Amino acid sequence: MGRPLSADEVAERLRARFGEGVEVEDQHGHAVATVPVDRYREVVRFLRDDPAFACDFCDFTGGVDLGPERGFEVVSHFYSTEHVHNVRLKVRLPHEEPVIDSIADLFPTCNWHERETAEMFGIRFEGHPLPVKLLLPEPFEGFPLRKDFPLMSREAKPWPGAVEGEEEEEE
Amino acid sequence: MGLITEKTPLAKIQPVRFLLNWGRRYSLWVFNFGLACCSIEFIASSTSKNDFIRLGVIPFAHGPRQADLLVVAGTLTDKMAPVLKRLYDQIPDPKYVISFGSCSNCGGPYWDSYSVTKGVDQIVPVDVYVPGCPPRPEALLHGIVKLQEKIRDEDIQEKFRSGTSAVR
Numbered sequence: 001m002g003r004p005l006s007a008d009e010v011a012e013r014l015r016a017r018f019g020e021g022v023e024v025e026d027q028h029g030h031a032v033a034t035v036p037v038d039r040y041r042e043v044v045r046f047l048r049d050d051p052a053f054a055c056d057f058c059d060f061t062g063g064v065d066l067g068p069e070r071g072f073e074v075v076s077h078f079y080s081t082e083h084v085h086n087v088r089l090k091v092r093l094p095h096e097e098p099v100i101d102s103i104a105d106l107f108p109t110c111n112w113h114e115r116e117t118a119e120m121f122g123i124r125f126e127g128h129p130l131p132v133k134l135l136l137p138e139p140f141e142g143f144p145l146r147k148d149f150p151l152m153s154r155e156a157k158p159w160p161g162a163v164e165g166e167e168e169e170e171e
Numbered sequence: 172m173g174l175i176t177e178k179t180p181l182a183k184i185q186p187v188r189f190l191l192n193w194g195r196r197y198s199l200w201v202f203n204f205g206l207a208c209c210s211i212e213f214i215a216s217s218t219s220k221n222d223f224i225r226l227g228v229i230p231f232a233h234g235p236r237q238a239d240l241l242v243v244a245g246t247l248t249d250k251m252a253p254v255l256k257r258l259y260d261q262i263p264d265p266k267y268v269i270s271f272g273s274c275s276n277c278g279g280p281y282w283d284s285y286s287v288t289k290g291v292d293q294i295v296p297v298d299v300y301v302p303g304c305p306p307r308p309e310a311l312l313h314g315i316v317k318l319q320e321k322i323r324d325e326d327i328q329e330k331f332r333s334g335t336s337a338v339r
């Protein structure tokens with residue numbers, strides 16, 4: 001049985017290795033590190049191979065659309081079965097042409113997660129072994145989880161219920 | 172049904188037609204196209220409490236080629252739609268379709284989704300729609316009775332002529 005790292009220790013170790021470009025915060029007891037896009041692969045490899053981290057399991061890779069100004073975020077969650085700790089990595093990408101390195105060769109489980117993130121958000125994973133759609137039918141056009149994706153049914157008939165956020169204002 | 176085609180004059184005679192339709196409506200082999208939560212209700216209808224075998228619906232055909240009745244129960248997505256069409260085409264004539272639940276009727280709670288087919292009647296012709304999310308097993312029994320009434324009044328030669336038939 002190993003020793004779980006606290007968020008502060010994760011910050012310390014990542015900064016010592018990758019410099020000040022890495023920001024780490026503590027969210028609900030998990031360390032959440034924001035890394036620059038060109039160091040993403042390196043950081044993932046370090047998390048996997050460094051004995052203090054020993055993250056041998058990638059839980060998921062997903063995307064977040066933060067709007068045209070703030071761009072996209074790619075979030076990957078790593079877990080160590082040895083030390084029983086979690087590390088979450090975030091990478092900010094521009095809204096125009098979001099490209100990031102694939103880590104499907106480091107963690108094969110990311111293969112499908114990256115394909116899904118790619119088809120849903122239009123984020124390109126450089127070096128992915130099979131960059132085709134996973135869940136959507138192949139002729140599908142557009143990226144449905146982007147905020148600006150039009151839902152045709154709602155264009156014809158607006159949402160009949162309350163919209164999130166508006167309810168609170170009314171109260 | 173191999174003996175009955177649109178060319179069989181016998182099926183025009185009233186007692187023959189009655190007997191034929193009586194036999195057909197109480198021996199519907201059902202093919203369950205279960206796609207989501209609704210298919211659980213469909214399975215509940217087949218088990219002892221509700222038991223649609225007493226209405227002559229026989230669960231479950233091992234494949235579409237043995238079936239008379241297709242029950243589409245659940246959420247059909249655009250990616251799954253070609254599969255439904257293909258299985259429907261494999262069912263020998265005369266064949267019937269029950270659309271079970273809001274999702275297969277019209278998209279249901281996923282009416283604005285990017286991936287859900289809004290109504291299986293865009294893909295295959297539907298005989299009976301059962302509304303609900305999910306409909307209770309009793310609703311399916313009601314739908315089956317409605318379908319049997321439809322088969323009772325049916326002219327088999329009309330059914331063949333109506334164009335849903337793959338084997339002509």
Ligand code: SF4
Nearest residue numbers: 208209273274304305
């Ligand atoms: S109609 Fe409701 S219960 Fe049936 S498949 Fe759709 S969501 Fe599930």
